[in-house]
Amino acid sequence: MHLVFVGRVIGNLLQPELEELIRERKFNELREILCEFPVMDLAEIFTDISPGDEAVLLRILPHKVAADVFDHLGLDDQEKMLHALGNEEVALILNDLPPDDRTALLEEMPAAATQKLLNLLSAEERKIAVDLLGYPKDSIGRRMTPEYVAIQKNWTVQDVLAHLRKVGREREMLNQMYVVDEHGHLVAMARLRDVVVSDPSTPVASMLIEEVFSLHATDDQEAAVTAFKKYDQTMLPVLNSQHILVGVVTVDDVLDVAEKETTEDIQKMGGMEALDAPYLKIGLFSMIKKRAGWLAVLFVGEMLTATAMGYFESELEKALVLSLFVPLIISSGGNSGSQATSLVIRAMAVRDVRLRDWWKVMRREVMAGFSLGCVLALIGLMRILLWPNREKVYGQHYVLVAITVASSLIGVVMFGSLAGAMLPFLLKRLGFDPAVSSAPFVATLVDVTGLIIYFSIAYQILHGTLL
Amino acid sequence: MHLVFVGRVIGNLLQPELEELIRERKFNELREILCEFPVMDLAEIFTDISPGDEAVLLRILPHKVAADVFDHLGLDDQEKMLHALGNEEVALILNDLPPDDRTALLEEMPAAATQKLLNLLSAEERKIAVDLLGYPKDSIGRRMTPEYVAIQKNWTVQDVLAHLRKVGREREMLNQMYVVDEHGHLVAMARLRDVVVSDPSTPVASMLIEEVFSLHATDDQEAAVTAFKKYDQTMLPVLNSQHILVGVVTVDDVLDVAEKETTEDIQKMGGMEALDAPYLKIGLFSMIKKRAGWLAVLFVGEMLTATAMGYFESELEKALVLSLFVPLIISSGGNSGSQATSLVIRAMAVRDVRLRDWWKVMRREVMAGFSLGCVLALIGLMRILLWPNREKVYGQHYVLVAITVASSLIGVVMFGSLAGAMLPFLLKRLGFDPAVSSAPFVATLVDVTGLIIYFSIAYQILHGTLL
Numbered sequence: 001m002h003l004v005f006v007g008r009v010i011g012n013l014l015q016p017e018l019e020e021l022i023r024e025r026k027f028n029e030l031r032e033i034l035c036e037f038p039v040m041d042l043a044e045i046f047t048d049i050s051p052g053d054e055a056v057l058l059r060i061l062p063h064k065v066a067a068d069v070f071d072h073l074g075l076d077d078q079e080k081m082l083h084a085l086g087n088e089e090v091a092l093i094l095n096d097l098p099p100d101d102r103t104a105l106l107e108e109m110p111a112a113a114t115q116k117l118l119n120l121l122s123a124e125e126r127k128i129a130v131d132l133l134g135y136p137k138d139s140i141g142r143r144m145t146p147e148y149v150a151i152q153k154n155w156t157v158q159d160v161l162a163h164l165r166k167v168g169r170e171r172e173m174l175n176q177m178y179v180v181d182e183h184g185h186l187v188a189m190a191r192l193r194d195v196v197v198s199d200p201s202t203p204v205a206s207m208l209i210e211e212v213f214s215l216h217a218t219d220d221q222e223a224a225v226t227a228f229k230k231y232d233q234t235m236l237p238v239l240n241s242q243h244i245l246v247g248v249v250t251v252d253d254v255l256d257v258a259e260k261e262t263t264e265d266i267q268k269m270g271g272m273e274a275l276d277a278p279y280l281k282i283g284l285f286s287m288i289k290k291r292a293g294w295l296a297v298l299f300v301g302e303m304l305t306a307t308a309m310g311y312f313e314s315e316l317e318k319a320l321v322l323s324l325f326v327p328l329i330i331s332s333g334g335n336s337g338s339q340a341t342s343l344v345i346r347a348m349a350v351r352d353v354r355l356r357d358w359w360k361v362m363r364r365e366v367m368a369g370f371s372l373g374c375v376l377a378l379i380g381l382m383r384i385l386l387w388p389n390r391e392k393v394y395g396q397h398y399v400l401v402a403i404t405v406a407s408s409l410i411g412v413v414m415f416g417s418l419a420g421a422m423l424p425f426l427l428k429r430l431g432f433d434p435a436v437s438s439a440p441f442v443a444t445l446v447d448v449t450g451l452i453i454y455f456s457i458a459y460q461i462l463h464g465t466l467l
Numbered sequence: 468m469h470l471v472f473v474g475r476v477i478g479n480l481l482q483p484e485l486e487e488l489i490r491e492r493k494f495n496e497l498r499e500i501l502c503e504f505p506v507m508d509l510a511e512i513f514t515d516i517s518p519g520d521e522a523v524l525l526r527i528l529p530h531k532v533a534a535d536v537f538d539h540l541g542l543d544d545q546e547k548m549l550h551a552l553g554n555e556e557v558a559l560i561l562n563d564l565p566p567d568d569r570t571a572l573l574e575e576m577p578a579a580a581t582q583k584l585l586n587l588l589s590a591e592e593r594k595i596a597v598d599l600l601g602y603p604k605d606s607i608g609r610r611m612t613p614e615y616v617a618i619q620k621n622w623t624v625q626d627v628l629a630h631l632r633k634v635g636r637e638r639e640m641l642n643q644m645y646v647v648d649e650h651g652h653l654v655a656m657a658r659l660r661d662v663v664v665s666d667p668s669t670p671v672a673s674m675l676i677e678e679v680f681s682l683h684a685t686d687d688q689e690a691a692v693t694a695f696k697k698y699d700q701t702m703l704p705v706l707n708s709q710h711i712l713v714g715v716v717t718v719d720d721v722l723d724v725a726e727k728e729t730t731e732d733i734q735k736m737g738g739m740e741a742l743d744a745p746y747l748k749i750g751l752f753s754m755i756k757k758r759a760g761w762l763a764v765l766f767v768g769e770m771l772t773a774t775a776m777g778y779f780e781s782e783l784e785k786a787l788v789l790s791l792f793v794p795l796i797i798s799s800g801g802n803s804g805s806q807a808t809s810l811v812i813r814a815m816a817v818r819d820v821r822l823r824d825w826w827k828v829m830r831r832e833v834m835a836g837f838s839l840g841c842v843l844a845l846i847g848l849m850r851i852l853l854w855p856n857r858e859k860v861y862g863q864h865y866v867l868v869a870i871t872v873a874s875s876l877i878g879v880v881m882f883g884s885l886a887g888a889m890l891p892f893l894l895k896r897l898g899f900d901p902a903v904s905s906a907p908f909v910a911t912l913v914d915v916t917g918l919i920i921y922f923s924i925a926y927q928i929l930h931g932t933l934l
Contacts, residue, residue: 038678040698072699161628161663168664175642196628196663197635211505229726231507232539232719234701251718252699262729263813266736270809270906271802278819279810280827287831288838291806295880298802299843303850305794310860316790320783323790327772327797327914334801335738335765335907339758342737343746346730352745364751371755376766383770393777413762439737439906440802447794 015048022053031060039065043072051077055084067096075108076281082117091120098172099125100145100253103132107142140224141217143257144238144247149177151190151204158200160190173235173250179208184244186212186237214239217246221257228254265349268433269342271298271440298440304448305330312455319466321394322458325405330450332376332409333416334443340365340420341442345434348424358425362418369417373410381406397465404461408454415453416446482515489520498527506532510539518544522551534563542575543748549584558587565639566592567612567720570599574609607691608684610724611705611714616644618657618671625667627657640702640717646675651711653679653704681706684713688724695721732816735900736809738765738907765907771915772797779922786933788861789925792872797917799843799876800883801910807832807887808909812901815891825892829885836884840877848873864932871928875921882920883913 021030034042034057042061046054046069058066058081070078070093082090094102094117106114106129114133118126128146135141149171151160160177168174177195179188188208198207214237215224227236228251238247264274273290275282309316309326316323344361347353353361384394384402394401420442424434459467488497501509501524509528513521513536525533525548537545537560549557561569561584573581573596581600585593595613602608616638618627627644635641644662646655655675665674681704682691694703695718702717731741740757742749776783776793783790811828814820820828851861851869861868887909891901926934 038680040680044697164663165666168660174660174663192659192663193635193641196631196641196659199632213505213507229722234718251701255696255722258725259817263817266733266809266813269733269736270806272806272809275810278817279814280820280824280831284831284834288835291803291835292839292842295799295802295806295839296842296846299795299799299846302795302798305798306791306850309791309794313787313791317787320780320787323783323793324773324776324780326790326793327776327918328766328769330794330798331769331772331801331907331910331914332762332766334798334910335762336758338905338907339737339739339762342733342739343742346733347746350726350730350745353747357747360747364747364754367751368755368758372759372762375759375763379763379766383773438805440798440805443798443801443910447798451794 015045018045018049018057019053022056027060030057034061035065039068039072042069046073047077051080051084054081058085059089063092064096067093071097071101075105076278078105079108082113087120090117094120095122095125098145099128099132099147100143100172100250102129103142106133107137135217138221139218140215140221140238140249141246143221143224143253144217144249145172146247147171148237148245148248149174151177151179153179153188153205153208155204156200157195157198157202157204160195160204161200173248175234176237176248178212178237178245180245186214186239186243186245188212189237212237215249216241221254222261224249224254225258225261262349265345265435268435269345269438271295271438294438294440298444301444302447305451308448308451308455312451315455315458315467319395319458319462321401321466322404322455324394325408326451326454328380329405329408329412329454330447331443333412333446333450334439335416336369336372336413337416337420337442337446338439340369340417341424341437341439344421344424345437348428348434355425355428358422361421361425365417365421366414369414370410372417373413376413377406377409380409395466397462400461400465404454404458407461408450408457411453411457412446412450415449416442419445419449482512485512485516485524486520489523494527497524501528502532506535506539509536513540514544518547518551521548525552526556530559531563534560538564538568542572543745545572546575549580554587557584561587562589562592565612566595566599566614567610567639567716569596570609573600574604602684605688606685607682607688607705607716608713610688610691610720611684611716612639613714614638615704615712615715616641618644618646620646620655620672620675622671623667624662624665624669624671627662627671628667640715642701643704643715645679645704645712647712653681653706653710653712655679656704679704682716683708688721689728691716691721692725692728729816732812732902735902736812736905738762738905761905761907765911768911769914772918775915775918775922779918782922782925782934786862786925786929788868788933789871789922791861792875793918793921795847796872796875796879796921797914798910800879800913800917801906802883803836803839803880804883804887804909804913805906807836807884808891808904808906811888811891812904815895815901822892822895825889828888828892832884832888833881836881837877839884840880843880844873844876847876862933864929867929867932871921871925874928875917875924878920878924879913879917882916883909886912886916 018030037045046057058070061069070081073081106117109117118129121129132141132144147170149164149167151163164174174192177190177192178186181187188210189212190204190207190209194207213227213231213233215227217238217240235248235250237245238249240246267274272294275287275290344353381402384390384398384405387393390398423437423442427437428434485497504512513524525537528536537548540548573584576584585596588596599608599611614637616631616634618630631641641659644657644659645653648654655677656679657671657674657676661674680694680698680700682694684705684707702715704712705714705716707713734741739761742754742757811820848869851857851865851872854860857865890904890909894904895901
């Protein structure tokens with residue numbers, strides 16, 4: 001026996017060897033090598049070679065193994081593979097794919113290709129596939145499989161085991177089995193673990209769980225993520241709008257959804273639209289479009305800084321030294337705002353912070369902003385007061401300039417923390433996604449306000465000396 | 468029967484009613500109400516009431532249910548509850564907790580409290596708890612439970628089922644069962660689903676899987692997250708350094724780890740140290756400390772902008788109009804850098820982008836940066852050329868100023884995109900966490916360089932007219 005440890009080395013190591021065997025058409029030798037690897041590692045090997053070679057290798061594998069490997073490939077690799085394979089091979093693989101994974105593949109394809117692939121399915125599988133594709137995009141229905149195990153209330157453990165021996169092989173998940181009434185309504189659930197630890201003569205009724213957590217097929221997939229986290233289950237039943245049990249969703253399908261959601265959040269927090277595709281896969285033009293929109297909006301917002309600077313132009317003329325600290329002061333506000341907004345958006349996403357906590361968050365950020373502002377003010381003070389040639393660089397009133405900069409830092413950092421923390425609440429309250437409150441968004445807001453704070457304080461402190 | 472749907476309403480709805488019953492000491496009525504709810508919802512109800520009331524409710528519940536509800540509370544609620552309960556009640560609950568959840572609770576407590584709690588455990592449970600706490604913090608050992616099911620190679624399906632009926636009730640997860648040799652080494656695995664769909668007389672040997680994916684107890688918990696995603700399993704066996712099977716890890720424990728990791732990434736990307744605690748739970752001073760460090764570092768870096776501005780002071784004196792666009796130009800570089808760095812860090816985290824892809828990413832970002840720069844340049848050009856009173860605000864050479872600003876925008880946005888995209892690669896190559904390449908970090912880098920780009924271009928274009 002050999003143990004296989006986690007790591008992405010197998011594909012890279014074998015790649016040259018496999019490619020040589022393919023070129024030399026040593027297919028028997030290839031099959032022998034490939035059959036030694038578990039399916040997961042085969043899928044990894046396939047990811048690292050060219051689509052043409054992938055198709056060759058898939059043909060070499062025994063049919064059951066080939067379908068299993070295909071199921072574990074990424075959607076992109078699956079799509080490429082379908083193009084490289086013949087209709088007959090595609091039909092074999094598609095009919096064998098679990099219905100939920102098949103929906104994921106079909107929904108990625110262009111409409112014409114989807115239709116062509118549906119035609120390759122057997123009548124029974126086609127009906128399942130068409131039903132699942134009928135649910136809205138991003139709904140739970142699209143991630144579900146109708147292959148659950150139904151049991152009867154009056155069975156014993158022995159009956160359940162006999163039933164599993166008959167139908168279990170074709171079901172994806174056996175962890176939960178369901179009892180439905182004559183209308184198809186979900187009545188109760190039995191856990192496989194309770195069944196297998198009980199005596200064969202035990203009536204199933206004694207282990208039925210009547211409080212069944214369930215999902216709605218048309219609900220957003222995010223609801224499923226929340227439910228799995230909350231209920232600690234590995235599968236959940238799915239009902240349609242008439243409360244009829246139509247399928248099950250498993251936790252592994254939801255892991256991907258959760259990951260995709262977080263990616264979208266992070267991209268929005270970075271100041272752009274969510275890409276909806278892996279970075280290296282999305283077309284360059286599509287990516288630029290998703291980034292240009294927000295960048296242009298922020299740019300137009302940031303133009304207000306030029307207006308603000310223009311408004312204070314006479315002050316700048318009298319005290320050019322003030323302009324030296326403009327980038328330093330506005331960026332400090334932006335940085336503290338970026339911290340606060342990242343903290344609050346993430347805390348909202350993992351439900352550590354709710355809408356009703358806005359007051360608590362505000363109090364915390366006022367105090368945090370003040371303390372952080374004081375830290376930076378102290379560094380800024382020292383920088384100016386202890387600088388060599390300070391009188392030459394900052395003029396004879398360098399002490400007043402230092403006090404102006406330090407006071408502005410406290411004000412700007414406080415405003416940055418507060419704006420960064422409150423903006424996600426405001427957005428959420430208005431029904432927008434709080435993640436839109438990106439670091440660049442907050443920075444732009446704080447830049448304009450920061451300039452006004454800075455020049456107002458400067459006017460107060462330097463009035464009569466420099467101004 | 469009643470179906471329970473996902474949502475956080477139960478606690479809030481019931482809270483006043485429950486509190487009144489507690490005040491009136493109507494404990495029988497309380498028990499009746501509580502016993503109607505499934506464990507998960509009870510845990511939710513408990514989260515929303517005061518710790519004192521929680522302890523009262525927990526005492527009312529049947530002992531088994533109480534332990535189960537306790538297991539589903541958050542770590543903070545568990546800690547508070549332990550303080551509110553008597554030693555005897557704590558002992559009952561702690562001895563009943565699954566070993567992995569108990570480790571999670573014990574490692575959160577101060578050392579003295581942990582010792583006190585360990586003393587409340589039975590000899591057997593104490594040995595398990597001490598063993599698990601012996602693994603390094605954040606290692607897989609800390610998230611594992613030793614309660615797996617061991618089977619013999621020469622058994623039949625009937626033997627396995629008989630064994631499960633004997634020991635299965637006390638095991639957390641039955642989905643995989645393991646065969647070990649006389650040295651305790653893991654030899655093979657059988658899946659429960661294969662066992663239950665097979666005829667009772669089938670030898671287990673026919674369904675043993677010899678390629679078992681396993682984890683090491685001392686490995687970082689991130690390795691477990693990666694393995695579960697890759698191998699599509701709900702549980703994985705854990706080996707010690709002598710390759711002896713010491714326990715199992717289940718996917719639900721790892722969901723939390725994955726979420727915590729992403730939170731850390733997002734906080735680092737926001738420009739601070741990871742908080743290691745929920746936003747509303749961490750002490751104000753600890754939070755300020757985690758934020759002040761990076762904020763001060765960025766501030767010191769940003770001071771270079773004051774130096775750069777000072778270096779160009781004579782240019783500013785001659786053409787004060789240049790100062791008006793300083794915030795606009797440097798912030799555009801920062802924003803495009805924030806986009807690029809967020810994209811690349813996330814793509815690295817979900818393994819869409821690897822170290823070896825740096826060249827592909829660089830080419831993409833040069834093109835994206837140039838295009839995005841052109842978009843902003845165009846908006847900037849129009850802003851200056853079409854502004855009312857443009858000659859009064861920007862002087863007689865306003866066309867040259869517009870060209871300066873537009874060219875600088877292209878340069879700065881290109882540099883921002885490139886720096887933002889490459890910095891995570893550099894950090895990762897040097898062995899640091901790429902998420903440290905935060906939006907504020909990139910912005911600071913781009914601010915200083917952006918000023919130099921801006922003034923250099925201004926010197927070239929305005930030399931002989933304004934400068």
